[in-house]
Amino acid sequence: MKLRHVFLLAFFSVAAFPAAAEVTFSADVAPIVFQRCTGCHRPGEAAPFSLMSYDDVAKRGKLVAAVTASRIMPPWQAEPASYAYKDSRRLSDQELATIQEWVKEGMPKGDLDKLPALPNFPDGWQLGPPDLVVKMPKGFHVPAEGPDIYRYIRVPLNLPEEKWVQAIDLRPSSRKVVHHVLYFADDTEGAQKIEAEEEASTANHASMRFTRGMTALGGVAVGAQPHLLPGGLALKLPKNTDLMFQYHFHPTGKEETEQSTIGLYFAKKAPEHTLTGIQLPVSYGFFSGVSIAPGEKDYRIRDSFVLPVDVQAISVGAHAHYIGKVMKMTATFPDGSVKTLLDIKNWDFAWQDRYFFEEPILLPKGTRLDSEVSWDNSDSNPKNPSRPPIQVQWGEQTKDEMGAVSLQVYPASEANLMKLRSTYQGHVRETARERIRKDPTMMAKIREIMGN
Numbered sequence: 001m002k003l004r005h006v007f008l009l010a011f012f013s014v015a016a017f018p019a020a021a022e023v024t025f026s027a028d029v030a031p032i033v034f035q036r037c038t039g040c041h042r043p044g045e046a047a048p049f050s051l052m053s054y055d056d057v058a059k060r061g062k063l064v065a066a067v068t069a070s071r072i073m074p075p076w077q078a079e080p081a082s083y084a085y086k087d088s089r090r091l092s093d094q095e096l097a098t099i100q101e102w103v104k105e106g107m108p109k110g111d112l113d114k115l116p117a118l119p120n121f122p123d124g125w126q127l128g129p130p131d132l133v134v135k136m137p138k139g140f141h142v143p144a145e146g147p148d149i150y151r152y153i154r155v156p157l158n159l160p161e162e163k164w165v166q167a168i169d170l171r172p173s174s175r176k177v178v179h180h181v182l183y184f185a186d187d188t189e190g191a192q193k194i195e196a197e198e199e200a201s202t203a204n205h206a207s208m209r210f211t212r213g214m215t216a217l218g219g220v221a222v223g224a225q226p227h228l229l230p231g232g233l234a235l236k237l238p239k240n241t242d243l244m245f246q247y248h249f250h251p252t253g254k255e256e257t258e259q260s261t262i263g264l265y266f267a268k269k270a271p272e273h274t275l276t277g278i279q280l281p282v283s284y285g286f287f288s289g290v291s292i293a294p295g296e297k298d299y300r301i302r303d304s305f306v307l308p309v310d311v312q313a314i315s316v317g318a319h320a321h322y323i324g325k326v327m328k329m330t331a332t333f334p335d336g337s338v339k340t341l342l343d344i345k346n347w348d349f350a351w352q353d354r355y356f357f358e359e360p361i362l363l364p365k366g367t368r369l370d371s372e373v374s375w376d377n378s379d380s381n382p383k384n385p386s387r388p389p390i391q392v393q394w395g396e397q398t399k400d401e402m403g404a405v406s407l408q409v410y411p412a413s414e415a416n417l418m419k420l421r422s423t424y425q426g427h428v429r430e431t432a433r434e435r436i437r438k439d440p441t442m443m444a445k446i447r448e449i450m451g452n
């Protein structure tokens with residue numbers, strides 16, 4: 001390089017990036033906070049305080065630096081994987097560095113007259129008018145204080161014909177107490193049974209229930225935007241089913257009554273492809289003999305499944321209770337290359353998101369899916385509900401555990417649906433058989449869980 005060029009380069013570098021460029025709220029931090037935080041941190045939303053002005057953010061500067069550095073905020077548990085996720089809330093390394101630098105430098109205001117405008121947050125139904133609007137039949141009372149409450153609430157539908165659901169938008173009446181909600185469809189009889197049990201029970205924790213007619217319809221965590229399933233895909237809502245919502249309520253210091261309004265968006269016609277789930281380990285690890293000794297820091301279970309046909313994967317999600325830690329799924333392609341579909345290093349029960357891929361991912365026949373779930377049952381795990389830690393078994397209560405990663409897919413060719421489903425069911429049966437061979441008391445447990 002000629003000397004003149006070196007000189008020019010040096011000159012431009014200095015001009016474009018003055019050595020001590022000051023990171024200011026107005027120019028650098030406000031655009032990040034308004035886009036990444038204010039959606040939840042504003043009046044009427046779920047976060048406990050607003051982040052809408054210099055003072056709001058500066059008042060909690062140290063805490064903001066800490067929760068962003070540890071990636072507790074914005075809530076988004078998935079590490080970057082081999083494929084991009086839609087609407088990722090994760091801060092880029094650059095955004096994170098800017099916040100850290102600003103707090104370290106004493107949080108300079110900059111020119112507050114040049115502050116960017118707050119975004120226009122959508123009000124009302126975000127996907128337009130729904131095809132059907134239903135409401136919780138009665139309000140649910142959330143006390144001012146106490147532990148979080150998990151509750152199934154039934155919303156009767158009385159649909160005369162089957163429908164195809166493309167999106168559900170749930171609008172809480174007291175947004176602050178609703179942390180997240182999982183959606184299910186269940187046949188009316190099964191749903192009524194669960195409702196009666198819930199109303200009779202005083203326990204504040206309900207988790208997965210295995211009723212035969214239940215189908216998962218997704219869910220929403222605070223601050224999440226409702227999405228229409230891509231490519232005309234939709235989930236079947238059989239006739240004579242009710243909606244079952246599993247609510248996670250979070251007391252806020254003030255008594256509240258929650259009565260949500262729910263908007264359903266139906267596809268005009270049945271989709272060309274049928275969505276199905278591949279959950280590994282199967283049945284949330286029920287057949288894995290989960291038994292975690294107190295103090296055990298890294299108890300792991302694994303499961304694998306080889307795809308019998310080409311599939312398109314559209315989303316991935318995980319479920320565990322409080323002491324779940326690592327949730328991982330990889331795909332090993334027939335050519336040997338390995339891709340990561342989900343990588344959660346520090347599971348947090350509070351944020352049960354599903355992660356949608358930017359584009360459907362083609363996983364060819366012969367691809368092996370491997371999943372891994374781990375738990376930390378030591379007393380150095382701040383999320384451990386048992387102090388001191390106790391022996392933890394598979395089960396539905398807070399002190400019990402379960403865990404799995406599930407991939408939402410459709411067969412690339414609809415003609416292969418039965419083959420995909422029956423091969424997966426075969427894997428479930430084989431896993432169950434193996435377990436019963438090892439542990440003959442398992443049959444009784446299965447009967448108990450299936451409720452007959």
Ligand code: HEC
Nearest residue numbers: 036037040046047048063064067073074075222223224350
């Ligand atoms: C999806 C909604 C959402 C987004 C986006 C979000 N927050 Fe939060 N934030 C919450 C909720 C809800 C809480 C209350 C904690 C809880 O209930 O788990 C919270 C709590 C906090 C706290 C208090 C933590 C503590 O330990 O007391 C800070 C600080 C915070 N958020 C900062 C941020 C910052 C900075 C951003 C953006 C970079 C952000 N949040 C983005 C929902 C959100």
